Amino acid sequence: MAPVETQPLTISSWPQAILHLDADAFFASCEQAVHPELKGRPVITGKERGIVAAASYEAKARGVQRGVRLSEVKKLCPDAVILPSDYETYSLFSVRMFEIMRRFSPDVEEYSIDEAFVDLTGLRRSFHGSYEVIAEKMQQAIETELGITVSIGVSLSKVLAKVGSKHKKPNGLTMISGRDIHRYLQGLPLEKVWGIGPNTAAFLRKFGITTALDFARKDLRFVEQHLSKPYQEVWHELNGRSVYPVVLESKSAYQSISKARTFTPASLDETFVFAQLAKNLENACIKARRYKLAATRLVVFLRTQEFTGSGVEIKLSRATAYPVELFAPLREGFDQTYRPRTLYRQTGVVLAGLIAESATQYGLFDDTAKIEKMGRIYDVVDQLSEKFGKHSVQHAASLPTKQQAQHEGARGDAPQRTASLFKGENKRQRLGLPLLHIKV
DNA sequence: TCTGGGGTCCTAGGACCC
DNA sequence: TCTGGGGTCCTAGGACCC
Numbered sequence: 001m002a003p004v005e006t007q008p009l010t011i012s013s014w015p016q017a018i019l020h021l022d023a024d025a026f027f028a029s030c031e032q033a034v035h036p037e038l039k040g041r042p043v044i045t046g047k048e049r050g051i052v053a054a055a056s057y058e059a060k061a062r063g064v065q066r067g068v069r070l071s072e073v074k075k076l077c078p079d080a081v082i083l084p085s086d087y088e089t090y091s092l093f094s095v096r097m098f099e100i101m102r103r104f105s106p107d108v109e110e111y112s113i114d115e116a117f118v119d120l121t122g123l124r125r126s127f128h129g130s131y132e133v134i135a136e137k138m139q140q141a142i143e144t145e146l147g148i149t150v151s152i153g154v155s156l157s158k159v160l161a162k163v164g165s166k167h168k169k170p171n172g173l174t175m176i177s178g179r180d181i182h183r184y185l186q187g188l189p190l191e192k193v194w195g196i197g198p199n200t201a202a203f204l205r206k207f208g209i210t211t212a213l214d215f216a217r218k219d220l221r222f223v224e225q226h227l228s229k230p231y232q233e234v235w236h237e238l239n240g241r242s243v244y245p246v247v248l249e250s251k252s253a254y255q256s257i258s259k260a261r262t263f264t265p266a267s268l269d270e271t272f273v274f275a276q277l278a279k280n281l282e283n284a285c286i287k288a289r290r291y292k293l294a295a296t297r298l299v300v301f302l303r304t305q306e307f308t309g310s311g312v313e314i315k316l317s318r319a320t321a322y323p324v325e326l327f328a329p330l331r332e333g334f335d336q337t338y339r340p341r342t343l344y345r346q347t348g349v350v351l352a353g354l355i356a357e358s359a360t361q362y363g364l365f366d367d368t369a370k371i372e373k374m375g376r377i378y379d380v381v382d383q384l385s386e387k388f389g390k391h392s393v394q395h396a397a398s399l400p401t402k403q404q405a406q407h408e409g410a411r412g413d414a415p416q417r418t419a420s421l422f423k424g425e426n427k428r429q430r431l432g433l434p435l436l437h438i439k440v
Numbered sequence: 441t442c443t444g445g446g447g448t449c450c451t452a453g454g455a456c457c458c
Numbered sequence: 459t460c461t462g463g464g465g466t467c468c469t470a471g472g473a474c475c476c
Contacts, residue, residue, distance in 0.1 A: 049444075049445090051443060051444075052443095066443085067442070067443040067444080069443080111476085112475090112476050115476080194474095194475080195473095195474070195475085196474085197473060197474050197475085198473095198474095199472085199473060199474085200473075200474090228450065228473095229449095229450065229451090230449075230450070230473085230474080254447085255447080255448070255449090256448090257446090257447090258445085258446065258447075259445085260445060260446080261444095261445085262444065262445085313469080313470085346444090348445090
């Protein structure tokens with residue numbers, strides 16, 4: 001094992017102040033804020049998926065963790081209140097939380113639904129107080145106005161601010177000044193650091209580096225020799241040199257859109273597996289159209305029971321977000337990947353190389369009239385979906401097969417009454433004819 | 441350690457061109 | 459066709475994040 005080289009960690013007090021805010025058990029807290037009678041009780045969201053999406057601190061205290069099956073939860077915590085996730089409500093809380101933060105600084109990065117970075121640099125004067133006081137006020141405002149608690153870290157860089165917000169939860173506030181950095185990195189396992197995963201942690205362990213402090217103290221030469229750019233950046237951030245800016249532009253443009261579904265039990269049935277895939281494609285297309293994006297590449301992947309096997313990528317002759325145009329490439333990708341007599345557990349689709357819909361071009365041989373007509377059809381489809389719910393209109397190719405009806409039955413869903421109406425349509429479907437079906 | 445469904449970015453290597 | 463050097467573009471795969 002190589003000895004750990006040391007490097008001094010001395011930094012002037014607050015060249016900049018970056019705040020990281022992380023809502024505590026966000027989904028569960030929103031539910032408790034909306035339904036005060038749930039305060040103090042173990043609340044769990046994720047009912048629709050069968051696993052814990054979020055657990056309130058009362059539930060966590062009883063050993064309930066994220067990702068645990070709900071059947072397990074009932075054993076651990078029989079009096080748990082299990083709710084389906086209500087993303088609309090959580091989004092509203094999220095929006096209001098960001099609004100409150102913007103009252104303190106215009107530089108707010110909405111990192112995820114329940115997390116944000118804020119650049120506080122230079123604001124002490126206008127608030128007549130330290131960065132700690134500003135953070136406290138923000139924390140207070142959120143609690144009194146929204147009824148949820150948040151944990152905050154303030155330090156010299158994003159990575160250190162994240163270390164701070166995780167340090168004390170819930171309702172914590174941790175200030176890490178340049179002089180204090182080593183105290184917080186000392187006992188911190190390296191893989192807990194934002195940007196360092198299990199793989200990199202295992203690699204660095206071979207050099208005797210196990211804590212965040214061990215890593216921060218390695219010298220530049222070592223870091224440049226053994227690690228790639230992202231890890232070099234984390235190293236600078238841990239040393240109090242900010243390299244990740246607080247990004248203000250809200251993430252508008254997706255690079256890719258993917259949809260995947262796992263089914264239980266695994267299936268041997270080709271038609272069923274393909275129908276699943278087609279359904280994913282439709283969902284991905286709906287989302288792409290909502291953002292006025294079109295795909296130039298389509299990735300198709302099937303996963304076996306062991307979750308092995310990667311996808312194939314198909315270049316599209318025309319950028320599109322219309323399933324009818326994508327079924328042929330989808331079939332092609334499926335045929336390349338699908339192995340008969342294999343148990344599949346998951347199918348998925350990625351719309352990649354997304355460009356603005358307005359930038360899509362007609363090829364030399366495209367039938368422009370036909371494409372425009374298709375556009376109008378999908379406009380109607382999208383409107384219907386909005387009014388009557390997703391999947392009020394579906395392509396016949398993604399209609400449930402008999403086996404799927406069984407699968408859904410096993411999950412306790414309502415049986416699909418429409419399934420039997422579509423016997424014999426497989427042939428047309430294979431010819432790539434656009435079949436639309438309105439569910440009643 | 442995986443759960444399950446989203447995403448992003450980086451790197452290495454190959455294809456292709458001059 | 460290979461020689462040699464250089465550049466760009468694309469893609470697959472890895473690693474990580476919430």
